[in-house]
Structure formats: C-alpha cells, structure tokens
Amino acid sequence: MGGVGMFAVALGKHYFGAEVTTTVSTGKMERAGQMGAARVVDYTKETYTEVLENTADVVFDTVGDAEIYRVAKHNSTAVSVAMLPDRNGLDHFRHESAPLSLFGKAKLAAAKLIVGAVGWYLTRGFRSKGIRYGYVIMSPDGSDLEKTFNPLLENGTIKPVIANVYPFTTEGVQSAFKELMAGHVAGKVIICVKD
Template sequence: MKAWVYGEYGGVDVLKLDSNVAVPDVNEDQVLVKVVAAALNPVDAKRRQGKFKATDSPLPTVPGYDVAGVVVKVGSQVKEFKVGDEVYGDVNEKALEGPKQFGSLAEYTAVEEKLLAPKPKTLDFAQAASLPLAIETAYEGLERTGFSPGKSILVLNGSGGVGSLVIQLAKQVFGASRVAATSSTRHLDLLKSLGADLAIDYTKENIEDLPEKFDVVYDAIGQCDRAVKVVKEGGSVVALTGAVTPPGFRFVVTSNGAVLRKLNPYLESGKVKPIVDPKGPFSFDQLDEAFSYLETNRATGKVVIHPIP
C-alpha cells in the first residue's frame, strides 16, 4: 500500500511517501480500515520531532491518529462492525505511550474495535476525520473537571482544533451558563458562531484584566500560568500543553469509541459542528505541505488530508 513514513526523527523533510508498505495485519479485536480521510494533530508533529521517543513505538513510523474510512476486514472477536461499515476514530488508545507504528496516513490501517464508532451519517469523511482526537480531548477534559449545567468556562485558543469543540460541547452537551473564549482578531466571529457568549481578542485584551472569573479554564494553547489567575476559588484549569501551574492539571486523552458514539447524535443534528481549516482538505501527496501549515499554529479548526487513494 501507499503510506507516508519516516525512519528518523526530525522536521517535515523526514517524511517520505512510500508505495511499497505492507498492509498491516489484523488482530482478533481489530478491523482493517480503508482510509478515506485522515487529520493532523499537534501531537503528530511533536512525535515526529522525537519529543516522546522514550515511550514511542519503534521507527520507521507511519504517522496519523485520526481516521475516517470503510471497514474491509474484521478480526474474529469483532462484534460491532462488519465489512462495508463507515467508521471513524483515533487509532491510538494512548496518545504518548506506544502509539501505533502504523497510523492513519496510509491507504489502510488496523484499529481496535473499541476505538471506533459509526461515522455520523450527516458528515462526509473529511469532516468525520477532523473530529476524533480533538473531540475526545475536549469531552474528556470537561468531564475531568466535573463540568456541569450552570457553570462558566473560559477557553484559551477557541479557534483551534480542540478549543472550537470545547466551546460547542460546553454549551450544547454540558449546559454551560457562560462560555468565553480567546482568539486572534480574525476569528472572533467564528467563536460567536460556535456559541461563545464572550469572544476575547488576545492581541488586544489581557485575560487577567477581565472583570470576571470562571469555574473552569480550558487551556488549549499552553498558558497555564495565566489561566490559573482567572479561575474561581475551587475551580479547575485543564492544561493540554506547556508547563503546568497549580491548581492546573495536565490532561492527555485516552481514545475511546464510546465517547464518539455518545456524541454522534449532537453531530448528526448539527448542534456540534466539525471545523475543517478552509485551506484544506490537502491531498494525500501534499502531506508535507499540510504538516508545514499545521506547524505555523495558524490553522482554524483541523487540518484534514482527503482523498486518500
């Protein structure tokens, strides 16, 4: 099969398109997915740069966490899926501990049944591929804080892959009383369209100067030291990246198809929408360009690769 591969850690230039990679074997609890679309995440770039090499799987690596595609083969213990089913998911149960050597940026990928869910019927493959890692991170992070109806939240980097979904889930699924979010000037309208009650331009306003404090601050950008200054006494600060300042806590997602199944009705009804960066989708042979763009940290929502041959 065709797959993108890197045999050493480094920049975008270590990525090579190889048309002679073996299709992965399928374990008893796995399905083989014909990949239709995949998405890029900051964790893909950090992994390729060697930031998790102590817990990474061996090189060479086919990168990619997010997948949407069609089941073409099922293992003997698989109960929920059959050949022909359209599915989506994050192929790595643990983001940083032993992620798969053969990820989703390939024509085929083998994935445990428990990590997948049926693709939402109203979404195309590119939209579905944009969701798994980011929406699971958004949902599980909110759950970890004990977020519940009537609470307020501030989302740092509300226009990013995770932040754009935190805004929507806080409002639509968890019943937030007030949602504030930060972005650059050009994304303020996007924040409001996603359900933010207060859209803050971080280029002009300082969150520490806000007249209010929040029950939860969801830091999706790496500013925990500032986030802890705007959380209420007894509140929670979720930190996805960067240094952690108490009472903030580091959060790394565990991939789980059950979370996607739970959220599918909100996705199918349009209450929660995937945000695919308008520069994409990038074609399969443009993966190096797509990674270069992702690594500028200027993407809106998710960078998606589609179609995959």
C-alpha cells in the first residue's frame, strides 16, 4: 500500500465511516491496520480476488487491476485512478489552454476509439455484475483538501507516513525518483525544498 492507498484507507475509515478492507504486501500489513483497515489481505500469500470475492460495496483501485470486479458485490460501485479512462476521459488529459492542433482532431478521435475499445474490453467483468464503474481524474483543490484532511491531521486521526526525505539537490531528486520507480514505497517520498 503506497501513499494513495494509505490515505484512501484512512479516509474510508475516519471520514466516510466505512469498514475498510485492503490488500498489501507482507511488510505493510501492520501499517494498513494502523491507518484504519479492519481487514488486511496479503496479496503475496493469498489470491485476493478469491479471498474477498463478492464482499465489497465499493471498490477503489489504485493499481489498475481489471480483476477488481471480482471483489465487488453485484450492483455495487467501483472506481479507479489507474485503469484506462473511458473515451471521453481523454479530454481531461488536455489542458483547456492547449490548442487542439497539438494532438490533432484525427489523432484524438483515433485515440478515443482505441481507448474506448480497450476500456470496454477491460471492464466487461464490471458490466457482467451490474457494477457502476468510473475512472476518476483528480483535480486537486486546496480548499477541499484542507476541509477534508486538516481536522483529521490536526487531531491525530490520520498520521501521514513518510518513507524518506531527500534534499532538493540533483542527487536528492534523482534518489527520490529512483525510490519511486522501484515501486512498493511505504508512504510518501518527500523532497525538502526549504529547511
């Protein structure tokens, strides 16, 4: 469970009042419990789709696994921040101020067709169970984040997990990216710009 997963578990438990189940690798099981998970499945030792089959009312995917539909109950909800967007979701990847000619109408239409077809294929399991599926494109909003997180941070309900802190130097930034690219970071990697 990385930084996004840790905050998702904590928000699920402490903000939405949900009973949270999560999947993690062996070394992150205790941390998942500390963040608020009621049930933790070690995906390196168990096939999570079998262990959790048809148990979830809501599924939040952070890794892009099309098999998560197996965990969701019939007629439930699943969202992902890592799978393919639907064909219209591609419009959100282009900044409003960027001229369309940079991508080109024909290339954009072709990309939408391909992404739509692949996305339709990947989400066939969701449709077979009547699961409402959506791809979430995040647009951070400082005031929303403050309103949601600040009370939980200030009263100690959520304690951010920091994996490592690197200096804002060429070597520090390179080391931070190497750690991130290696994967399976437990928490957030910080680049300290100012002391």
